[in-house]
Amino acid sequence: MSWIDLGPVTDIPVRGARTLKTALGCVAVFRTAEDEVFALTDRCPHKGGPLSEGIVHGQSVTCPLHNWVFDLNTGVAKGEDATVETFAVRVEAGRVLIDASRLAGRSAA
Amino acid sequence: MTEKLVIIGAGMASGRMIEHLVEAAPDAFDITLFNAEPRGNYNRIMLSPVLAGDKTYREIVTHDEDWYAQHGVTCRFGEPVVAIDRDMKVVEGAHGHVPYDKLVVATGSIPFMIPLPGRDLEGVIAYRDLEDTQRMMSMGAGNRVVVIGGGLLGLEAAAGMAARGVDVTVVHIMGHLMERQLDEAAGYLLKKSLEAKGITVKLQANSKEILGQDGHVRALLLDDGTELPCDLLVMAVGIRPNVALAQEAGLAVGKGIHVDDQMITSDADVMAVGECVEHQGALFGLVAPLYDQAKVAAQTLLGQETAFRQKTLSTKLKVTGCDLFSAGDFADGETREDIVFRDPARGVYKRLVIEDDRLIGAVMYGDTADSNWFFGLIQSGESIDEMRDTLIFGPAFQGGSSVDPLSAVAALPPEAEICGCNGICKSTITEAIEGGAGDLAAVRATTKASASCGTCTGLVEQLLQVTLGDAFRVPAAQPICGCCDLTHEDVRRLIKSQALKSQEAVWQELGWKTRNGCHVCRPAVNFYLLADWPLEYQDDPQSRFVNERKHANIQKDGTFSVVPRMWGGITNPTELRAIADAADKYNVPTVKVTGGQRIDLLGVKGEDLPYIWADLNKAGLVSGHAYSKGLRTVKTCVGTDHCRFGTQDSTGLGIKLEQVLWGSWTPHKVKLAVSGCPRNCAEATCKDVGIICVDSGYQVGVAGAAGMDVKQTERLADVPTEEEAIDLTVAFIQLYRENAKYLDRPYKWVAKVGLDWVKARVVDDLEERARLIAAFELSQSIYRKDPWAEHAKEADRYQTLADLTLEAAE
Structure with a gap:
């Protein structure tokens, strides 16, 4: 694993998200009310809605276009046959780290 | 001994059969369920309401994973069955064989x-x-x-x-x-x-x-x-039975898979149910006979004596606003007589077909309230000779009882069918109610009545009322969402009465079941708090839908639209130049004039928003709030300034209203218009507030609509001066802000509280009017400001956090 420092967790709004540009497309990094962080592909499999613009509640996010609700842990859409990719991300000493080896590895494959 | 039961196809018929089986004998069978679709049983009849947006897929799932797990059903979903080997008694799935003692084929139908x-x-x-x-x-x-x-x-x-x-x-x-x-x-x-x-x-x-x-x-x-x-x-x-698998297995197949009265195919260990079967030459597409088959199949599997009988069917169309019912046989014939009732102006048509003094068919359009009674007469085949004169007017006119719908339900015979989908008659339901099923959910759980297409829900509720009398309360309004047990109205009331001034206070004091709500309740609670406690509560952008958080409307491709405010629809060359320059600078693909008399720049990238706003701000343009549940526009005509018919300065009044109201948040969007004379060029009579200028002053109308519904405004009051017209408008909007349910437009709210209730507070009670205006002004001291100017200062929040494409490329 190679962890990349994305900056302080306070750069992400509480119950909100910011986006990352990656070789795999946009990835949304979420921050919950409890300061947990999650990273998911920023694209709803339904109509391509930007999940980073959705309402974050508990450990879920609701797509802003048609209200599909995704579990931030698994990327699984509740009640739908759909999943978005999740990426390893963690907070250490107030800074957000993402496992970029996987992002890079995937793009090279 | 536990027998191995394999079922091919997880549709409504086989789903119902499994329910019967696990209810009657939970351990009799070791069940394996194949389904080519990668999911279990859902209520296919409800796909139309899902399509229309009245329901979600989740709401129509009949059996979820938990249900299958709880009942020990092994699910092989998403796995097509390749073949059935009847000699070996084995089903060959795409991922492996499963032996069976009994096999049920429920492969359904394929669209033609x-x-x-x-x-x-x-x-x-x-x-x-x-x-x-x-x-x-x-x-x-x-x-x-x-x-x-x-x-x-x-x-x-x-x-x-x-x-x-x-x-x-x-x-x-x-x-x-x-x-x-x-x-x-x-x-x-x-x-x-x-x-x-x-x-x-x-x-x-x-x-x-x-x-x-x-x-x-x-x-x-x-x-x-x-x-x-x-x-x-x-x-x-149309559809046709899906018989390919059965045919290859050598079962007797005509149009569908041949079954006898016990749902057994030509092989004694293989049964079939649902749309894939053919029984005495008939095929089946409606749900009621499929459920009957499911029951018979379950009973046969359990060794009980039973037989499937075909019945007269009725049809209702699930299209909002099209009340339609048909049952029985209504073709013309020499021995048949018609009774027809027509009221073309109301769009009502009823036709009864009679043969040998019996009712054999009925078609009703526009008014289907009595359809169950007629359907009962068709099924019972009783003589209608005695009541022929008044038959078409329905049960209310037989024997002189009143037209009260309750008495009509009370008059139904015990064997009258209430739920056509599930074949549940009145006595089954009343027995369940007498046995303790005290509300709709309980009746559904015990009898399945109204649990499929739901069109008989009203009838079931009336039966509850008839049977239980005062003990039955018509169900209370729905809670906001699954996060709590309270209605919008309750939450509003409690926020005020318990002085709840933060989201946390609402979650804790009102017993929220989730940590911080969901996308349904949190935006509503955020609005209620800011409307009731403008000074104490701070608006939370993270509890707003994307448009209100971004102060721009998200488009389907993820770009945004930008609409600057044009007060009363008035602009000037400087503003137009600034808009044109912005459109050039940010490569805006579409520039459109809106219905609210302003200009929409469509296709702006999210990261450009703060910069285009800053540029527009420099020319004096501010947010038009075209994205908000708040004041949108005040549409005007040119009034006395230019028009030879104008009676008052409608443009001037429109500008004043917009300057007073802009920036305010409301339960839903609010659109106004002011027309300078009754010719009404500004189309004021279909707005949330619409003012028509006349010689003697101003006619203030409210609660119009021109969206999902079209509705003319209702007159709030006629006033002689411009100041009073503004006062009434402000007081009306504040009353709406304080009382309406989130996402109810004013016309829906007024329909609930009644115009008289509104008039009493806004028009008649001058003290209350003054309080409302003062409360609105207090709130506006916080919210009457340009959000674009504020957000333009925080441009970095609109950018990506990091660009990893460089690292990834290494």
Whole structure:
């Protein structure tokens, strides 16, 4: 694993998200009310809605276009046959780290 | 000993059969369930309400994973069955064999696709499963869809898409719609009301070819040469039993899989239920007989004596605003007599078909309240000779009882069928109620009545009322969402009375079941808090939908639209130049004049928003709040300034109103208009607040609508001065802010509280009016400001957090 420092967790709004540009497309990094962080592909499999613009509640996010609700842990859409990719991300000493080896590895494959 | 039961197909019939089995004998069978679709049993009849947006897929799931797990059903979903080996008694799935003692084939039906040239093009679909429904749900305003087939399914598909703003054309080969269920007159009325919903109906239209472009459907060509352009083509012309697997296994197959009265096929260990079977020459497409078959199949498996009997069927169309019912046989015949009731102006048509003094068929359109009573008469076959004179007027006119719907329900005989889908009669329901089922949910759980298509819900509630009397409370309004047990109204009341001033206070004090709400309740609670406690509570952008958080409207491709405010619809060359410059600078692909008299810049990238706002701000332009549940626009005509008919300065009043009201948040969007004379060029009579200027002053109307519903404003009051017109408007909007349910437009709220209640507070009680105006002003001391100017200062929040493409490329 190679962890990349994305900056302080306070750069992400509480119950909100910011986006990352990656070789795999946009990835949304979420921050919950409890300061947990999650990273998911920023694209709803339904109509391509930007999940980073959705309402974050508990450990879920609701797509802003048609209200599909995704579990931030698994990327699984509740009640739908759909999943978005999740990426390893963690907070250490107030800074957000993402496992970029996987992002890079995937793009090279 | 536990027998091995394998079921092929997880549809409504087999699902119901499993329910019967696990209820009667939970350990009798070791069940394996195959389904080609990658999911379990859902209520297919409810796909039309899902399409129309009245329900979600989640709400129509009958059996979820937990249910299957709880009942020990081994699920092999998404795995097609390759073959059945009857000699070895083994089912061969794509991922492995499963031996059986008993096998139930429930492979359902496949949609019939007319063999037209071009039917393989992308964008040509049937209407059968969730995928088809989702495909139709992806259509919206600006899309064109052609539906081939004017039967039940085709019309529900058409109406569902039309409700989403799609331009829909129905192509039907016969002379009138739903010819199998309706006679010509009812078919005509149905056509008229579908056309009123914006659906184009082409009858006696023969499809010739499906035209494509780059592999995608482009248009349908009729044999008279007409081309109907479309983005999607839906074939809903019928279904046929899916018998391929049974046929290859050597079972006796005609049109469907042959079954006897016990649902047993030509092989004693193989049964079949559902749309794939043929019983005494008949095929089945409606749900009621399928449920009967499911019950019979379960009983047969359990060794009970039973027999499947075909019954008279009734049909109701699940299209909002089209009340339609048909049952029995209504073809013309020499020995048959008709009783017909027509009221074309009200769109009501009823026809009863009588043979030998018995009712054998009924068609009703526009008023189907008595349909159950007629259906009961058809099924019982009793003589109607005595009541023939008044028969068509329904049960209320038999024996002089009143027209009260409750007495009509009370008068139904015990064997009258209430729930057609599940074949549940009145006595079954009343017995369940007497046995302790005290509300709708309990009746559904014990009898299944109203648990399928739901059209009999009202009848079941009336039965509860008749049976329980005062002990039955008509169900309270729904809670906001699954996060809490309270209605919107309760939450509003408690926020005020308990002085709850933060989201945390609401979650804790009002017993929220989730940590911080969800996308349904949190935006509502955020609004209620800021409306009631403008100084104490700080608006939370993270509890707002994307448009209000971003102060721009998200478009389907993820870009945004930017609409600067034009006070009263007035602009000038400087503003127009600034807009033109911004459109150039940010490569805005579309510039559109809106219906609210301003200019929309569509297709702006999210990261450019703060910069385009800063540029517009420099020219004095501010946010038009075109994205908010708040004041949108005040549309005006030119009034006395230029118009020879103008009676007052309507433009000036419009500008003043907009300057007072802008920036305020409301339960839903609010649109105003001021017309300078009763010619009403500003279309004020369909606005949330619409003012018409007359010689003697101002007519203030409220609660109009021109969206999902169209409704004329109701007169709040006539006032002599401009100041009073503004005061009434402000007081009305503040009353709405303080009391309405989130996402109710003013017309919906006024319909609930009544205009008199509003007038008493806004017009008559001057003290209350003054309080409302002061409360609004207090709130505006916080919110009357330009959000664009503030957000333009925080441009970095609109940018990506990091760009990892460089690292990834290494």
